[in-house]
Amino acid sequence: MTDAVSTDKPPAAETAPPVLKLTGLSHTYTGQRRRTTVLKQIDYSFERGVFYTILGPSGSGKTTLLSLASGLDRPTAGTVAFDGVDLEEIGLGRYRNRHVATVFQQYNLLTYMTAVQNVTTAMEITKVRARHKKARALELLEQVGLDRHHATRNVLRLSGGQQQRVAIARALACDVDILFADEPTGNLDEDTAEGIIRIFRDLAHERNKCVVVVTHSQQLAARSDRTLTLRRGKVSSR
């Protein structure tokens, strides 16, 4: 039940049922003086094995859409369903814990921990079954371009780009069905950004995950399978 489906980059599995389905999704912020409707009646289905990007001008509702889809917030109208089950039924906390991981724009790392501790803590909370969590965390950090020396430093002693990479490694470590990311390459140099995009693509295409990235970057959008554009609370895709 998509508004429009792009045809230029076909999904990995045409017949696969949607992993995430937004139905009549609307969201309104109520301020002291006025109400602002950010999303209006959005219907869209996300599939496994597809790398999505969401584009749109500032204030178009990208982050709100990501928050609702990732179970960080409840819509004022409409539903979000994971594998055909309403999130309200699953429970937002459980959904976030078991099925999704999010890379935030502001990284939101635990500042009293090292990079590797941030990753292992996320693995513990999301109950990832890994025998050697620390080794796995170091491996993921290396994948995103952080060597062992930096991995064992307190995150406050890392640069913005390095912190961003820790946030990405943390999301990857959770081994979930859907990965959301809000401007994940904004603070990264070109080479590192390219490496991250490759990881996202591999995650979608080789490990059959659904990857949804909110970005302003046309370059990143060009590398995704499908691009949604948000404008005035409505979504269109190509």
Place this chain on the structure above:
Amino acid sequence: MNFVKRAGLSLVARKGKTALLLGIFLVVCVLLLGGFLLEGATARQEAEAQRRIGVDVTVRADRLTAERAGRLAKVPGVQRYNPLLRGVPRLQGGKLVRSDAPRPPDSRPERDGPRLIGLRDSELLLDFATGRSTLVEGRPLTPQDAGHDRVLIGAQLAELNGLAAGDLITLASPDGKHRRAYEVVGVHRDGRAPVPDGWLEPSELPANQIYAPLGALADLGLGSPDGRLDEAVFRLGSPEQAEQLHAAAQRLLGDADFRFDVNDKAYRDQVQPLRRVGAFAGTLVWLIAGAGTVVLGLIVALTIRERRDELGMLLSLGERKWKLIGQHTVEVAAVALPALALAALAGAACAGTVSELLPGHTASAGALLPAPELRLTAADLGRVAGLGVGIALVSTVLPGIGILRLHPRSILAATD
């Protein structure tokens, strides 16, 4: 239980704040401990005062005998008792202390003898209990002296006759028919002037007072044939217990010439200030507990505000809210326990300071009450630990309710 590990990492990483929290907790625990020490010491001092001073009830009645006084002594609340009978025997082969003033011509015929007071327990006499009379030599008369020929004499009388503890003094009945030698077991000195300015007959001078077991008076043919006592003094723990004794005494002795006097002045003088200090300590404890809770609660609340991003992050990973509260509780408790241990170590020093506040040293108590015993008991530590943990819980859980209302989206995402 990864929240415990997180709490540990957080405490280590935030050394400054941990030290601040530890300092505040230490101050709260030391103050609480001080309050409990003060409360405990005053309670012990009060119990000691009750034991030593108590409330003296004097019963007089026509039908009061030693046997009936003994029955009344079994009424609950009565700690000790003293049947009293006075008489004037003759002093054989010795000199009496006399007034320097001339005898008025119109005075009644002089009874030339000392005042012999028969009793059971000389320490129970108000003069001794309040410190007005003190023992300068030997020992007091106790119930174990009953049936023995032993006496306690005044210091001036002893000096005048060259007597000391262990010597014998001979007393005789007024008619001279009965005569007995008594061993001096103790010498007492009365704080009042031994010989007042005006004329008093020898038996009325405090210096000529001789205390002996009750039976001595009968041996010397003093007292009434029916064994009637002048009065009996009962020592009670507190004034509240007098009512029961009054009812029992009235039942046993009837209304004829019945008098029941409660003397709780000494008790009030000693115990009331202690009670006030105890009540103050109790109030202090709760004030400190309240203030400690508020201060720590505010600190934890501010910390939670500062750590909203962290909480939002953990919530976004699906961490349960009770575990977030658990992490904060562990962080506060991990500070509270060392603070408690340090406070226990500081307890002795605190006790020394607190002892200065206690009224046990006041002049009115004289040598009556010993120095207050300030000791750190396991119960005190337990109470401080209980309150400390309570403060930690309240100051963590109340701001923690805010965590329950948190929503990760509102914490993490920038508004569109």
